[in-house]
Amino acid sequence: MIEFLQLLGKSTRASFTKLGRASFFLIQIVSGIASVLPRPRLLLKQMYSVGVLSFLIITISGLFVGMVLGLQGYYTLSDFGAEETLGVMVAASLVRELGPVVSALLFAGRAGSALTAEIGLMKATEQLSGMEMMAVDPIKRIISPRFLAGLLSMPLLAALFSAVGIIGGQLVGSGLLGVDEGAYWSQMQANIDFQDDIINGVLKSLVFGFVTSWIALFEGYDSIPTSEGVSRATTRTVVNSAFSILGLDFILTALMFGDD
């Protein structure tokens, strides 16, 4: 029993210490952003590797999710004779919920894991240490540009995901199942609100981009610089990001859509 309590105490203390390190790390990253802004090329390079290289997985996944929504929505709505509103259902689900959440999960798997592995290996091969000895702050030069790139890419990727998904829903809904194409688009236009739906969706994806990039970069920077350490850190990035995204999604949804 005593041993169990000791273990519990030890692991609690370790988690809080880690949270403290992560918070301090975040402060350093954010204060490093100012030095990224005068060097847009650093940012563009990172936006390419975290954003543009995630383009394919986001587009294809978005298309399939939209097509599935089209199918499922049609079967449910047609029971009530309301298949004309398929467009609203597909768009609302994507813009409010699935777009930000699924694209953030994919982003954590595709870009987050890559960031952790990259930073972890840079640490293991003494590149970060070497930079420090060359009087170059690795936080400003390496970490902050990647963080900013993740933060900015996430809403763009989520928007892309939703847009492609809406097209996928339309392909299945009007193309295969015979929902009127005009109704699909006009119902969507009439019922999707810019502020309530679109802006809130973008805010969600900004939060997810922030958290995922923070977790990925911190896990890499804090990893034990061995092959096992880096592999564990990469796993933790994906697992912790997924938990954070889903947990935060619940909180954000409650805050944003709770008043309706």
Added chain:
Amino acid sequence: MDKSVSPQNSLVSVRHLTFTRGDTKIFDDISMEFERGKITAIMGPSGTGKTTLLKLIGGQLFPNQGIINIDNKNVHQLRRADLYSLRKRMGMLFQSGALLTDMNVYDNVAFPLREHTHLPESMIRTLVLMKLQAVGLRGARNLMPNELSGGMARRVALARAIALDPMMIMYDEPFTGQDPISKGALVHLIKSLNNTLGLTSIMVSHDVQETTAIADYIYVISGGKIVGQGTPQEIKQSSSEWVQQFMTGTADGPVHFHYPAKDYVDDLLSSGKRY
């Protein structure tokens, strides 16, 4: 205290340094002086914290006790900005080279110049080619770090370390894992750079032959203490059993061949337990 190196003429001085990691004492009240313009070597078996000493000198680690002065400044009391401006005048050659893997040789050498100066690209090109010529790798400028052999990577890292014309340079095990030709090239380079650029060199190594060939002064450390010091000649003739074992590479002596363990026979006969 060492008699042949006067503290007045030393660029780096380590005084009463104690450093612990966990419960292990890595350094126990050691003092060293590194003279300007000379090559000073720190020798000792693997795992005695030689690399840790370089990190302490570079201000990447903090000592538990004692002070380290570089050019009359206490490294561990400098503000961050001052530490960084001091580091611009220090070069460090890591054991792995620590080249940035997403850049080619040219950009790696240009990296500190681009980060710290506002020189036009044409001038950076001239400087980079001069540094690469000095290490004999001007022709390899377009190669990526993964296309280089270990020895070449270290030479590129050396070119990068001297890019900002530092006052001192620290070498972390420069000869480890090198073939005889690369070793010879590095020995020649370290010596000639030290002489032509007027550098102060601090070299951590356990390669007896190469180190004694070029060092002006040697400290031998073990178990957190300095066990011997002097010119290469003095070290070779040292009466210390420990130093003799290290210099001649004898398997057993003051440093035991066996890691501490319980009695061999008892261990074999105690059945049942795995550990």
